[in-house]
Amino acid sequence: MVILNGEKVNQAYEAAKEIYAQYGVDTENVMEKIRKIPISLHCWQGDDVAGFESSSGLSGGGIMATGNYPGRARNGAELRQDLDKALSLIPGKQRVNLHAMYAETDGIPVGRDELTIDHFKNWVDWAKAKGIGLDFNPTFFAHPLADSGYTLSSTDDKVRKFWIEHGKRSREIAAEIGKTLKTPCVNNIWIPDGSKDIPANRLSNRQILKEALDEVLASKFSDDHLVDAVESKLFGIGSESYVVGSHEFYMGYTISNPDVALCLDAGHFHPTENIYDKISALLTYKEKLLLHVSRGVRWDSDHVVLFNDDTQAIMQEIKRCNAFGKVSIALDFFDASINRITAWVTGTRAALKAILYSLLEPTHLLVEAEENGNFGNRLALLEEFKGLPFAAVWNKYCQENNIPVGTAWLDEVKNYEDTVLAMRK
Numbered sequence: 451m452v453i454l455n456g457e458k459v460n461q462a463y464e465a466a467k468e469i470y471a472q473y474g475v476d477t478e479n480v481m482e483k484i485r486k487i488p489i490s491l492h493c494w495q496g497d498d499v500a501g502f503e504s505s506s507g508l509s510g511g512g513i514m515a516t517g518n519y520p521g522r523a524r525n526g527a528e529l530r531q532d533l534d535k536a537l538s539l540i541p542g543k544q545r546v547n548l549h550a551m552y553a554e555t556d557g558i559p560v561g562r563d564e565l566t567i568d569h570f571k572n573w574v575d576w577a578k579a580k581g582i583g584l585d586f587n588p589t590f591f592a593h594p595l596a597d598s599g600y601t602l603s604s605t606d607d608k609v610r611k612f613w614i615e616h617g618k619r620s621r622e623i624a625a626e627i628g629k630t631l632k633t634p635c636v637n638n639i640w641i642p643d644g645s646k647d648i649p650a651n652r653l654s655n656r657q658i659l660k661e662a663l664d665e666v667l668a669s670k671f672s673d674d675h676l677v678d679a680v681e682s683k684l685f686g687i688g689s690e691s692y693v694v695g696s697h698e699f700y701m702g703y704t705i706s707n708p709d710v711a712l713c714l715d716a717g718h719f720h721p722t723e724n725i726y727d728k729i730s731a732l733l734t735y736k737e738k739l740l741l742h743v744s745r746g747v748r749w750d751s752d753h754v755v756l757f758n759d760d761t762q763a764i765m766q767e768i769k770r771c772n773a774f775g776k777v778s779i780a781l782d783f784f785d786a787s788i789n790r791i792t793a794w795v796t797g798t799r800a801a802l803k804a805i806l807y808s809l810l811e812p813t814h815l816l817v818e819a820e821e822n823g824n825f826g827n828r829l830a831l832l833e834e835f836k837g838l839p840f841a842a843v844w845n846k847y848c849q850e851n852n853i854p855v856g857t858a859w860l861d862e863v864k865n866y867e868d869t870v871l872a873m874r875k
């Protein structure tokens with residue numbers, strides 16, 4: 451693979467810096483900014499959303515990783531080792547996103563309604579040592595009490611109470627994580643609840659869900675420790691006709707409950723619908739949003755993120771709204787058909803590139819054309835900006851962070867595959 455010559459990277463950067471300066475963009479300042487915008491890497495890409503509770507590796511709940519690439523992480527130590535590798539190939543300081551099913555219980559079965567911070571001690575110690583933040587998610591799928599297809603919105607009291615308790619415990623764990631690591635932990639609630647075929651009664655489950663969420667979210671925690679979020683979905687495998695927690699449901703919920711952030715997953719809308727236009731609409735009403743940056747392909751919502759138009763448009767909107775402080779960025783994809791570290795690194799680098807690209811945009815010139823009513827110029831500038839030397843700044847940013855520049859990181863993945871992943875038989 452290609453490792454770019456450091457000297458050439460510097461030369462290209464110096465030229466790019468001058469060109470951007472002519473457009474009124476300070477590239478040094480942009481690199482300072484991106485350093486402070488973390489992306490939350492989802493731990494579940496490392497093991498195909500299997501978790502540590504059983505060895506079956508079945509995720510359930512309408513989500514499914516396909517593929518059988520060798521070397522899946524089977525426990526906390528392996529998953530952290532893989533995350534260490536992935537993070538070492540990504541410039542800047544990121545965060546890591548956990549799910550409750552990644553609890554470490556020393557082989558002793560612990561109910562999800564019994565989990566405590568102790569079961570995440572290894573994760574917290576690891577994050578502390580690395581100086582990174584953690585985020586959290588209660589796990590409402592891949593469990594016998596989710597087999598009916600309903601959890602928090604279940605009409606069965608026993609089932610619903612179990613999940614409410616799990617939701618409460620997850621918030622306690624998340625708040626403790628945020629307190630220990632001194633950076634608020636985002637706790638995101640996604641439930642699979644829904645129906646394969648046309649329900650006769652769409653209303654009851656939604657009313658039940660509202661009550662259940664009220665109960666889960668009743669305790670107050672410091673904003674410095676915990677940020678609550680809820681995530682909608684259009685449909686899942688086995689919930690094609692009805693999803694209780696739809697976009698309108700959660701939008702309504704988070705407007706009525708201003709402390710709760712709304713999570714938009716890029717793959718959870720109609721295939722021709724992009725989430726970028728929703729950002730400013732929601733920021734009109736909400737102080738805090740969470741994004742699950744993903745890439746939908748036909749019926750799958752979770753392909754590896756690319757530096758494509760959709761991802762660019764999302765980051766551009768955040769930049770143009772000056773809202774990187776209000777929008778938490780997390781990733782959500784799972785691909786078991788390729789090297790899982792390659793998947794993580796490709797997706798995270800793509801999202802970071804999109805952030806950098808948005809920060810380098812001479813937005814003020816677009817705004818100026820718009821304010822002057824010169825929409826021809828606005829359109830033409832938009833096109834011209836695509837030719838600015840963005841890649842030279844990206845390479846410099848990687849180099850400054852001591853990350854292999856160019857495609858050389860793939861050699862490191864190959865080496866890791868041969869020496870570490872290949873031993874996992």
Ligand code: RNT
Nearest residue numbers: 494513587640683715782
């Ligand atoms: C599922 C949601 C959810 C999950 C993770 C594992 O459709 O996107 O965010 O992918 O919680």
Ligand code: ZN
Nearest residue numbers: 681715742782
């Ligand atoms: Zn998601």
